[in-house]
Amino acid sequence: MSGSLVALLIISFIVSFGAFIGFYAGKHHKMDLEQWTVGGRGFGLILVWLLMAGEVYTTFTFLGASGWAYTKGGPVLYILGYQPLIYVVSFYVLPQMWQVGQKHKLQTQGDFFRARYGSKALEAVVSLLGVIFILPYLQLQLTGLGIIMEVASFGRIPRIPAMIISFGIVAAFVFVSGIRGVAWVSGLKDLLLLFAAVFIGIAIPYHYFGGIGRMFTALIQANPRHLVMPGATQNLGHSWYVTSVLLTALGFFMWPQYVGGSFTAKSGDTLRRNAVIMPLYSLSMSLMLFVGLSATLILPGLPNGDLSLLSMVRKTFPAWFLGVIGGAGALTAMVPASVLILTAATLFIKNFFRPVIAPAMTDSQVAKLAKVTVLAITAVALFFAILSSTSLVSLLLLGYAGVAQFFPGVVFGLYWKRTSTVPVFLGLSAGVGIAAFLLLTHRDPFLGCNAGFLGLCANFAITVLASLLSPAEFTNVAELALSSARTSPSA
């Protein structure tokens, strides 16, 4: 049996096994909107941990981190730097968000904005922006998946059929099992990815250099400047590091899919404990970076840095192992993609379509339409991925900077009763506007700072100022939304 066939069989086995788990997980649950979107709010520490790890560690982290280490060098430290800090921020935001969610039976980020600010317009704007930011992220998972399948099958599976088949599977189990299916598949994915990362990250430096320390000695001899900021770049220095880490740390859990994910927890305490342990998972990330760095010496001149990890694996290990990595990589694209699809579909129907176009829809009608939308959104993402326009990469950067602009609306929403719809709307527009202008005109980093961070500063300032200037009676809305939100034990 040829190497590529072995790799292919192993990939197919892992993907089908994942799909089987995904379908099976939803079997014993009646899939109404509540069960489909937030798993009936019954996930304990382990399922929440699996779901979060499954959502957070995407192909962007899997291929992108090693890719950045390869092409940019020192600035990749930013990925290592922001990882633990996103959980620090989540510790102070998600449990409170969960409390409000529990009280008002919220399922999405759009629901939160409606409950807190009492404004359907704000709900619709935030949700539509959320869907727009999610689409390029979804497209990136698809493209990553295509790359993984192509490299891991030695070119036997071309990119486009691979994307269509695996996304068919994703859409199917999202349709059937909802968020519960995703959490279970995530378990398989996390297990495989952890094993793969630890094994590759240690084996590759040993194989070529005789150890991680010796690998770094060789890297320092070759080019010491690659290992500190700004590395191979011109302008990614220390002020860029601080502003980018801050923006990502504050903005990360503002991605609509993580807000939805946090509503699956059975208590606020689950989310707090999850925030304590999550950074440990990121240890595997530093090993991925080492592989990307080692590739600068072993495989110089790759056309695309994102290929560095897989190319190193293909060069170093037998075909069956490449199959395992390929399978793990495929699930790493499929798990976050399924959450993204589910979130985008629910946001679009429940928080944009219903308030704007069909206010009379019932929840069960929303659930039915959202499931159909799953298929539509999958098709749109496939369409973008197959056309594969590079401008989507800049849209993704805009997505990261954009979701962070929800931060003042969410955090002031939770902690400051004076804030109301108009200030949040003004701040959000300014933040998204500034970030979009700087990013799309290629002015990022601007004056050495992350463009999204500058947008966030303006956003904060405007939200605070406008809140202080607006009449105090708006606090009544906040009182209604937040008062006695502490209804559940140990929240």
Place this chain on the structure above:
Amino acid sequence: MQKPSFGSILYGLIPFIGGCFTVSLWDRIEPRVLGLPFNFFWLTSWLLLTPLCMWGAYRFETRRLSALDKTRGRSIP
């Protein structure tokens, strides 16, 4: 709505100081620790130190919440 206490926020500030604001102090190759350049070693160790800090914040927060509940005549199961 239960706001996080000032004390638990102080615990959360420690990782931000260690891994973010102090970048110009630790972004260098020497001294190497365990074979790693200093910057890579520093950030990797914050992946271990951050859970410690947040465990502190967690203990602080749960103690405070249970004390608060007792004064209100409720208890955490």
